[in-house]
Amino acid sequence: MKTVITTRIARRFEELRRAGELGLVAYITAGDPTLEASERIVLALAEAGADVIELGVPFSDPLADGPVIQRASERALHSGTTLRGVLDLVGRLRTKTEVPFVLFSYYNPVLQMGLEKFAAAAAEVGADGALITDITPEEAGDYRAAMHARELDTVFLAAPTSTEARLKLIAEASTGFLYVISRTGVTGAQNALAEELPALVRRVRGATSLPIAVGFGISHPGHVSLLGGLADAAVVGSALVAEIEKAQSAEAAATAIAAKARMLKEAARRGISRRESSR
């Protein structure tokens, strides 16, 4: 049975749909370089117009990530960040913002905490859902049950290699939104979007009525504009994390990342309007 959950995520996508606006999903690795810095950065991102914030849980072996997020993970682990610490960060942020939060993690830290304990804690601190990079619907039965029991969204990935049968499975397992990986590869900025992307998004549309967010390689306002009319949201990660890496202080990182987010959000708004005008 398809579980229908109405979290902040669903509500935000509904608002975006009504406004005819492409959403901006912003990823940062929590604890990079410290949890205190992340708190500032996330508030700045929310202020700058990020519609959903993905908080990466650092992991020692981030095999789906490119060098930028690998280094962010190392910095976060170096400052002692744990999954529990990331959950507490969400709790502190939730008193200050209503932006939807998706916990973005590899499976092992979640598994070691315990699926039910994780879901209970995530719900308690005010997170809205999770995306586990290295779990697919086939292995996700217990995880989905634990999350849905707490009315948390489970976001799954669709990839260019996903067959129609797999897209159907992914659509059935996903709630909140569906995350489409723009190209085969790891996370990280790219110059051009994959040529196959429009066809991929159309295939995913055929399998789900959920909002579709496209990520991996989205870094320029130009990319975001192109996604208008194609997807419901653009996910930007490495390009934001790179700003944190360059910055000299948490304050400078928050300022730089907010400026980048504002520029991307602006492009997201323009991208949609261009679609509307071309109709």
Next chain:
Amino acid sequence: MSVAAQTWPDARGRFGPYGGRYVPETLMAPLEELERAYEAARADASFAAHLNAELKDFAGRPTPLQLASRLTEHLGGARIYLKREDLLHTGAHKINNCLGQGLLAVRMGKKRIIAETGAGQHGVASATVAARLGLECVVYMGTEDMERQRLNVSRMRMLNAEVVGVDAGSRTLKDAINEAMRDWVTNVRTTHYLLGSVLGAHPYPRMVRDFHACIGREARAQILAAEKRLPDWLVACVGGGSNAIGLFYEFLGDASVKMIGVEAGGRGTGLGEHAARLAFQAGFSGARPGVLQGTYSCVLQTPDGQIAPTHSVSAGLDYPAVGPEHAWLAEQGRAEYTAASDEAAIDAARTLARTEGIIPALESAHALAEVIRRAPKMKHGEIVIANLSGRGDKDMEILEKYL
């Protein structure tokens, strides 16, 4: 084939609770494609004929089962036989699996193979098979391992493989696998990932086991011919566990045959000092069930689920997780797992060199260390088969410090 052997893994790649498929979505369809291609190849007599011909004429199978008469006499207990996988082309058992997967890659139309390597033996075997079959080959290797196994790096380059140093994390096997998986997820349409142990997502643990099962099939026939009975003990080292499962598998249904897997005891029992995932009864700490690099198995990790650093003098055993089938054999009590320290392995290498005229790989020396510890306490009539999985040329830079 025995009953127990036929049962696992199930259709979802599970050995009891262990195994499965925990990968980014991009790799799921390719894993399904690989599974179908492997099933089709298994059912195809011409594939088996081709593979067997390569194993015989190119790799040098069957390998001898040698009675280690002077080691037996030296230890004064059980009769010790060595399964001489060290005599294979490239110097270790790894070539069995590389030929199998290499032929499968050709069958699947993949022109490029990638591999990870720890000690370099799997990298050399991959590079060798790539050259033999005319495939492009890239090998990922931690920079620490490149330093301690320099000879193998040169061999891979001589064979025209590109060796890519991995400077992340602990700069060892685990990090090389991460980087190989990143390559695979990027180039998945043209590339076959030639995974080198009974690790990773389904179907790898099963497929790699099957390609190494020739070790135990031969050994079983050879010991029956030599002794007219089955052995009492099988002993093999366990990093990921490919040579061990290769020896054990054919004997799983023989209830009288006891099996011992020997992990890397490193320099101590604390987390970070060893690579013993299943030898917790021997006091090694830090292993719990978890997910690493595609499979659910026993993993050395922190309480927060971060993968722990490991240590072993032997690069091929220096890995924080173990093949899921070993985790299941351990849980059932079908095989026993213990660990040998760096020092015991080096002593064992020296003992074998001086009693039998064979310099073993440091990985295999861990198995010998356990044989040396136990054999004197065994009865004279008892029979032990130890898997001499590789030769020690690659380890001479380390061993010469202990001459």
